[in-house]
Amino acid sequence: MKGSVDQTQTQNFLPKKQSIQLGVDNRIIWQNNDDAAHYVTPVKPFKDAYSGNFGSSAILSGKSYTFLFTQEARIPYYCQVHPWMTGEVYIEHGALTS
Secondary structure, X not given: OOOOOOOOXXXXXXXXXXXXXXXXXXXEEEEOOXXXXXXXXXXXXXXXXXXXXXXXXXXXXXXXEEEEEOOOEEEEEEEOOEEEEEEEEEEOXXXXXX
């Protein structure tokens, strides 16, 4: 299987370009199952009042990035080195967790 560094490969951030609705006080974990390092970079800076700045450093192959969201937000993000890799997190009070 081709890695996410191939622009024609569609299995990048999953779900790709879809909103994820979670209740407040939830952690999201990005797991890198690719051979290349990736980033989770917000399109616009986002700072959670409790957890601080959202965005990862390089997530190496087999590693993960976790962020605890404690307030409502809609955050589009991408991979710094592979900008065709995009996703979005949507945190809403009272939403069901998955």
